Amino acid sequence: MSALPILDLKDASSFPSRRTEAWKYSDLRKFLREAPQPSPSAAVPVAGGGPFEALGGEPMVFVNGRPVDASARVLCGEQTVRLRLISKAEGAGHAVHARISARAGAKLLVLETHEGEGAGYVAHNRLELDLAEGAEVTRLVLTDEPADAISVTQAAVRLARGARYRQTIVASGAKLQRLETEVSHPGHGAEVRLDGAYVLGDSRHADLTSVVDHLGRDGTTSQLTKGVVKDTARGVFQGKIIVERGADGTDARMGHHALILSERGEVDAKPELIIYADEVQCAHGNTVGNLDQAALFYMQQRGLPLDEARALLTGAFLMEVVDRIEPEGPREVVREWLTARL
């Protein structure tokens, strides 16, 4: 049973508006009233290997919603998958449905990139991730989409006992960009880390929404999201952690911190902890502020021009999220990618 409604691009009646609670801050219907024309199939092969090319691994590529090869993978052992969702369409819509299963004891690195090469498209990505007992999956997501695109990604992550799931999403927004993660957490030693960072300029919109459902005892969830908005951009963070009856011993922590660097930038944050169990440790923190003016002056006094001082401070603010990424190879790719967008 999904807590978040699943979209169907062919059916405009499935498009939520702000009247749907979970979509309150990202009014899809405002931008999309009718089902878009289906995107044409794009020519393959695809040029280049995407932002994570240097890290190798198996490519799993979709172009305009169509899989270049397989749309589902079952993996064991230690593997890297470069999941590339490429949109070349102009003014049309397409949907991806990808499935990745990690066998018991598998150790996967899923390097996911949303590469928008078209314009004005609508992309809907559904990703199902299943982690068998003891499996370890790290999912890193980088989005690079045009300012007039609409893109919604809905990931459903199911963990078996003792599995470990770590995720870091780095979003740069679009006309409307939403990245949902829904985690079914069995407890019993399973661990989840859901991190995110967003850097938004102009009138871009990014929405990081997650629901983690703790079903069994002794599970941990750690969440850290940090964002920076400029101009008239809008950042949305919705994090919901549910601790079901009997899920005692759950340890769940959630933090969201954002900087608004302009008069007309906006950040909407909705952290929620819903707890039905008795013996739990749960905490959340949420802050929205501006850069420290005293620090900015201090840095300028030492010779840094204002723009450079700002970039250094915002970079330092966001890098806390990047520093949590393991292993080092992809961490440094993400760091460079993010630094280039400050």
Add this chain to the structure above:
Amino acid sequence: MLSISNLHVSVGDKPILKGLSLDVPAGEVHAVMGPNGAGKSTLGYALSGRPGYEATEGAVTWRGEDLLALEPAERAARGVFLSFQYPIEIPGVPALTFVRTALNAQKRARGEEEVSAPAFLKLVRAASQALKMDFDMLKRPLNVGFSGGEKKRMEILQMALLEPSLLILDETDSGLDIDALRIVADGVNALRSPERSMLVITHYQRLLDYIKPDRVHVMVAGRIVASGGPEMAHQLEAEGYDKYLPEAA
């Protein structure tokens, strides 16, 4: 030479400096002493260009150039350095990264070649040894979790690396014990040179036993009310500021 004439500075609507005039020739160290609330720190901020410290009247020139027309970073590139009374913590930015970024930004602004990472490290090692600073501390975010004394040493270290030509020390002795004070003063004295001008802002004469000024100015209510030689610092310490206060005048 630093030349300040009839400087008026307001913070918000409140006038703080009310017609301050002062010249510091190249190679000289001048002390500005005064009671709390005289506007000493405001003078440091106004010279370095802190937003919100608005010059409403008067002029400041440094080496013939109008200082007030420049952005804070441009002033820094021209050699202006303010050692803060309360140095600011910069979370997430390692001290080493910060100082190298600042140094290279200044060099770029002056059209000079930037310093490479290895060359910079060599400079830092030498400078931190002279100040008896633990090199590992410089890998930590700037000033975050540093003690008061460590923060002051960090200011002097930056001064040594940035090699400014107009040094403004704002209450550099506050929070320092005698040993730390001596190390900091030695660091400052090492920078004394015929090309540099220094303005030492202090409430107490103590610092001036270690950094000997050429001239001492008494600042009261936003103005310089008296100036004299180094002996004046001892006189002030003995007699207090009472005779300079408006009531006594």
